[in-house]
Amino acid sequence: MSTPTTPPEVDTTAGRVRGTWRDGSAAFLGIPFAEPPVGDLRFAAPVPHRSWPGVRDAVEYGATPQRAALSEVTLIPEPSIAGDSTLNVNVFTPAPADTGAALPVLVYIHGGGFVAGSPASPWYDGAAFNRDGVVTVSVSYRLGFDGFGWIEDAPQNRGILDWILALEWVRDNIRSFGGDPSRVTIAGQSAGGGAVLSLLAVPSAASLFHGVISISGATSDLPLAEAETLGRRLAAEGGVEPTRAGLGTLDESVVLELQARIASPVPEPDATGDADPLAPLVALASGGLSWGPVVDGELLPEPIAAALARGVGADKALVLGATDNEFNMALAPQAEALAAVPAAAILSRFGLADDTVAAYAEEHAASGTAGVIGQYLTDRMFRTTALALARERAATGAPTWLYRFAWASPTIGGACHCLDMPFFFDCLGSERVDYIAGPNPPQALADDVHGAAVAFITTGDPGWTPFDTTDEPGRVFDVPSRTEARAYADVELLMPAATGVGVAANA
Template sequence: MTQTSTGTLVEADTTAGRVRGAWRGEPGTAGASAAFLGIPFAEAPVGELRFAAPVPHRPWEGARDALDFGATAQRGDPGVTLIPEPSVPGESTLNVNVFTPAPAPTAVGEGLPVLVYVHGGGYFAGSPASPWYDGAAFNRDGVVTVSVSYRLGFDGFGWIADAPLNRGVLDWLLALEWVRDNVAAFGGDPARVTIAGQSAGGGAVLALLGMPKAQPLIAAVYSISGAAADVSLADAEAFGRRLAEAGGVEPTRAGLSRLSEERVLELQQKLTASVEGGNPLDGLRSFIDGGLSLGPVIDGDLVPMATVEAIRAGIGADKPLVLGATDDEFSMILDGAKDKLRWVPARYLLGKVGLKGGARSAYLAANREVTRRGTAAIVGRYLTDRMFRTLALRIARARGAAPTWLYRFSWRSPNFGSAVHCVDVPFFFDCLGAERVGAIAGEHPPQALADDVHGGAVAFVQHGDPGWSRFTDAAGTARVYDTPSRTAADGYAGVRPLVAP
């Protein structure tokens, strides 16, 4: 393969053809990197391919511009979101963005380590075109960065009688195969690929860690606030049949293809809506008990078993893993009710959201510091623990002696007064000056904390060790990201009353 550079443009070869990206900064100077945006790794999932497994993109002639983000599976205006994730119209939604400090082909074993990032969004929203996901800081520190798009919602994960299940998962796998086959042309080492993601993206990389077919494609995993779906086959089929019935069609590829993309999204939103009237506690109780309707389905084949079960069975045990969550992922939903809830006993309200008996007493005892902040704080912490932090602890324990590092992001945003969902992402990417970071992290987010979080991530991608002690169930060691950060024994002590021994 060859690579040429002309002015601010740079070209590289892929297995499907040549692509033309752009330098950010003067080539050869400190901090300069090149961006190749919207490279298709699969044919557009439209027409006959809409509900099919992804098909590798056919070759093209000449150099294809990779100067703008490709189309996203997310459609329309997503509204106000914690992370700016714009929608880009178009059909070719299966694409990758490559950010590299050294866009030149490398020999086997000589390339830079690679970070592949999977965006979040509950498996139904999100976009790889966020300015927060730019790989510039990782490039500066010697890491090639790739962000991937995949089919969302029903198109990606919905059950259809005669269509392959887990189409979004198949998209992840084909994107990883593209990285394996092409990243050396961008200066990366295909044998040193760390996959990372946040929220649903964090759940995605955990699912891939427990997936036999993904093992040859990954070397390490970094899960940020991972949310596992683990949708049962029965639940997936029931939802698919309900959606088809609501649309007045048969639950087949032919039937559902008669519905426009807009109509499927409309039906999907209606069927997955939270409790009418908007009671946040009722809605979250429903989510905790029932889980997500759309996401990776346990099909017994591609996804052989639930995430924790797969990891307990030893799948991916040779892969280093970092995982953790923020302390108060979704506490913000109770902010508007703080004044009213201060008069409601925390014990009573925890009972209303499902925590009762001895477990409730043990949980309150283990979280006295949070309880002192008020009823909204402790109930928000419980919801965070049930949705995110218990999963992190269960996976760390299920890994046994496998190389695992646990962390907590505890720095409280001055805008929210707590360590909320997504606040850690700009620290991971070291992009504190990016668009809308101030809206979640305040006008002066601490650079020292970004140095710590991002530095640990770089060390992990480069060397398979983030720089603090491995997790063992006996010690419970966890990195606590705060100002200052520290390494704590039994860092998830407040979560243990919710996790069976």
């Protein structure tokens, strides 16, 4: 197919935009769906972007709420882009301006522990989905304290309000990009996977999508009282009142420093006087995230598991799952130092019953102490949550499909966090994929993972047996892939103590 010589242009509710052609599909980047969240709007609900005259170029990614990458070396390349207008959408489409195409739509929400991440990653490019007839949209949203911190006179869950306004933009505009607003699937990974699960439990968002894909979903469900405690503490440490006016006097860099300090306090010294390196992991596993969706009783009326158990969102199909070894690499640098420490001694710090500690340590003994603790973090934070939510949904008859990503990274080891993303987007040749998936990642696996996503987005069925409470089947993505009964049987030991737990970042 020859590429047109005239750049594609599309009319939106705010004005006309001009994108670029790429191998038969078009990209429209950095379209603002809201006014810049600065000044009086910094801690306010998002406001739809005003109209612009003429044609607006949409050929470069917009500014990102992420001001600096989560770490110097992240598993997913997610660049930070300077600027104030940080609430944007990127649209990738094979049918720009074809209002009759009515193609299914994927809306993707990035991860990053609700404090980092960027929709400008080359991995999130929608080219492969466009090739398969799916219009793809990636969105940005306010992060950390700006998005989720408690403020006395500000709306709670400003990040959720950003997601909702972005979805309303999709509803009102996607037909002009060749999409069907009645066939929208929301998806996300890590914190983004938690975001779409939160949206499933938000009554005011129910009309904006019809399907959900939660990839390694990291839920928050922060109680309102705890959110208030954290918000008041941040204001106090910043020397201001916990109000929009008071916090608005703090420079953005100061708020970022304060939110990081509060979320990751310096570990207390142990008996030898040294800082305890395991303390942050224990706090994370037991307490979850400091900044993320808050159960405020209004926008998010109740925890996700409670909402799903009551049948909230039961009319929407859901695919969810995790990689087998999400955080097993977390203690890899300490593997040698921990080798002489019995795994059971460390596991007991996570509040497990003695018999559970012994059984879990014995079951995973071959992994060494660091591997046992890493697998525990994986199971506690991700895999038990996926199984618990699948069970809640199945009990109400809601259409649900469970999966595992089991293929092991040849460079990092195990089926680690983020490893499945280049397979989901079918972008194995993209930047830094070789770092996490080696020089020759299997295309057949990408065909399986991406193909299942396309099938679900297009038909509402990913192609394997739906989850039920009798056999509890799940798809195991590997080489070759397969469907197994009781695919998550190995986490059964932890189920009584592992629901509603949040998790950390997408890196």
